[in-house]
Amino acid sequence: MTDALSEHIHYLSMPHRSDLYRSAIKSAVPANASVVDLGCGVGVLGIFCLEAGARHVWGIDCSDSIYLAKETVTKAGLGDRYTCVGGSTFQADIGENVDALICDHVGYFGIDYGIIDMVRDAARRMLKPGGVIIPDRIELTVAGVSSDTCRDKASAWSKEIVPEHFHWIDDQARNSKYSHDFEPGELCSEPAALGVVTLDAESPEYFSFAAEITVKGDGIFDGLAGWFNAHLGADIWMTNSPLDPVSIKRSQAFFPVAEPFEVKSGDRIAISVRARSDGNFLAWSVKPPGGASVQKQSTWASTILAKNDLNAASGGPLELSSKAKARLFVLSLVDGDRTAGDIEAIVMRDQPDLMPSEHATLDFVRAVLNGNTDR
Numbered sequence: 001m002t003d004a005l006s007e008h009i010h011y012l013s014m015p016h017r018s019d020l021y022r023s024a025i026k027s028a029v030p031a032n033a034s035v036v037d038l039g040c041g042v043g044v045l046g047i048f049c050l051e052a053g054a055r056h057v058w059g060i061d062c063s064d065s066i067y068l069a070k071e072t073v074t075k076a077g078l079g080d081r082y083t084c085v086g087g088s089t090f091q092a093d094i095g096e097n098v099d100a101l102i103c104d105h106v107g108y109f110g111i112d113y114g115i116i117d118m119v120r121d122a123a124r125r126m127l128k129p130g131g132v133i134i135p136d137r138i139e140l141t142v143a144g145v146s147s148d149t150c151r152d153k154a155s156a157w158s159k160e161i162v163p164e165h166f167h168w169i170d171d172q173a174r175n176s177k178y179s180h181d182f183e184p185g186e187l188c189s190e191p192a193a194l195g196v197v198t199l200d201a202e203s204p205e206y207f208s209f210a211a212e213i214t215v216k217g218d219g220i221f222d223g224l225a226g227w228f229n230a231h232l233g234a235d236i237w238m239t240n241s242p243l244d245p246v247s248i249k250r251s252q253a254f255f256p257v258a259e260p261f262e263v264k265s266g267d268r269i270a271i272s273v274r275a276r277s278d279g280n281f282l283a284w285s286v287k288p289p290g291g292a293s294v295q296k297q298s299t300w301a302s303t304i305l306a307k308n309d310l311n312a313a314s315g316g317p318l319e320l321s322s323k324a325k326a327r328l329f330v331l332s333l334v335d336g337d338r339t340a341g342d343i344e345a346i347v348m349r350d351q352p353d354l355m356p357s358e359h360a361t362l363d364f365v366r367a368v369l370n371g372n373t374d375r
């Protein structure tokens with residue numbers, strides 16, 4: 001729960017964000033509307049909708065914050081107009097189609113947190129034809145980066161202080177996206193418009209963008225900064241641009257190059273960005289000046305695949321891992337009559353060595369019975 005508290009107070013404290021959403025809701029959400037708040041967190045956007053005259057809001061969230069939302073709307077006297085749904089939006093079935101969808105799922109780079117898939121799915125299954133979507137459009141911007149701090153972040157795994165056996169992880173680190181609060185002085189080019197993504201039931205699965213940036217000073221080129229400008233309604237936009245005085249002050253994304261290179265004022269650098277709509281795959285390429293080879297990075301190259309992931313993808317016959325067998329055993333004891341205590345007692349009697357110690361076995365049984373699939 002501590003994680004949920006710090007995450008959501010962070011959102012609530014962002015400058016301008018609440019005002020922008022309030023204004024957008026006022027202008028775009030019809031009176032008496034029904035609304036789904038996708039990834040509602042503590043319920044703030046849905047509460048704004050109710051305050052603006054919405055009839056009913058469904059707030060859906062897969063984290064513990066849904067309990068905070070439930071308690072908050074009850075205490076605010078809005079409990080009969082707000083339904084809290086725990087779990088993934090992709091699995092939620094609210095039983096009717098609504099007038100509006102709202103969310104703040106724009107991450108650091110607009111499309112890196114899965115908003116395209118989330119809105120596409122909800123628009124197909126939960127929204128009336130022609131319903132309102134907030135945000136409905138996201139503009140993406142990139143700029144070149146020349147920054148000691150970013151260079152440090154991207155090369156952290158190959159520093160002298162890190163034992164040499166770990167230096168190979170440098171390659172993964174350079175294929176990762178970072179969050180960073182850019183100072184204008186860390187940007188070595190003017191920003192360039194990369195592309196626009198429309199959020200609706202028809203959004204495609206893959207996106208491919210290209211742009212050219214012009215370097216504005218001599219120095220080292222470390223990679224790309226990326227940020228968003230999300231259209232919330234009418235002429236209301238929400239941005240995390242490090243150059244905009246009305247930014248919501250959310251971090252931006254930093255995409256490192258494989259090898260930083262020297263640049264001179266006026267150098268033109270071609271870049272491309274490709275993205276999958278689930279936000280899990282982002283690839284970027286940068287063409288240094290002077291004919292050097294294009295540097296291509298991708299979060300795919302830094303994705304550590306567990307053995308089970310590889311098994312599932314292989315197409316070959318699958319086997320249960322020892323942990324899956326243990327989980328299956330615990331679940332097979334759930335029969336509609338036994339309590340958690342009964343099941344713990346049976347496991348401790350029949351399979352005390354399910355885990356390396358009795359303590360670990362009990363801990364595992366409780367986690368499985370609580371539906372914790374990480375254990």
Ligand SMILES: C[S@@+](CC[C@H](N)C(=O)[O-])C[C@H]1O[C@@H](n2cnc3c(N)ncnc32)[C@H](O)[C@@H]1O
Binds near residue numbers: 008045065105118
């Ligand atoms: C950026 S926060 C926004 C919270 C809140 N809407 C706000 O504006 O303050 C995103 C929230 O979406 C939730 N979330 C992410 N993916 C989800 C999914 N597929 N289904 C349900 N909730 C999800 C997270 O748990 C988190 O609380």
